[in-house]
Amino acid sequence: MDFAAELEKCKNYGDIFSLVKKAVKKSLGEHRVGLMLLLGNLPMKVGAFHPIGTNDIVLNRRLLKRLSREKRRLEWKAFIFSILLHEYLHSLGYVDEREVRGLVYQICAENFGRDHPVTEAALTGPWTNLSEEDLMELGEDLELELVKDFERTNHRYII
């Protein structure tokens, strides 16, 4: 399967997340379901976070908005891919940050090649974690919003 071509075809978060899952399945043989995606206003240095023990992935709405203005479409999707992959690995039980970053790079390089924007995004991040202080400051500004149709059973993808 040509992951680079598939990424070009992705139209939304759900499409990109399906591709993330296929890459993880292929590289690590692991899989899980039941995740929810939310958008929220996080500090700009944070791409996303996965509150441990929940089924949620929270993407940084503010950062994504800015990047969608600054980046080309493919780079933007590459960024989303690497961020969702990172959080998905956390949700599979990988808690060590260094290990997760290493795996993200490995999985991207294996499936997209070393020179693809996805692999570049895997190296550049942003991978700063939310600190306790950040969490305290979030408050009402966060404006959490659930992304519909994020995870679906898509029969085209059943092998």
Ligand SMILES: [Zn+2]
């Ligand atoms: Zn992390």
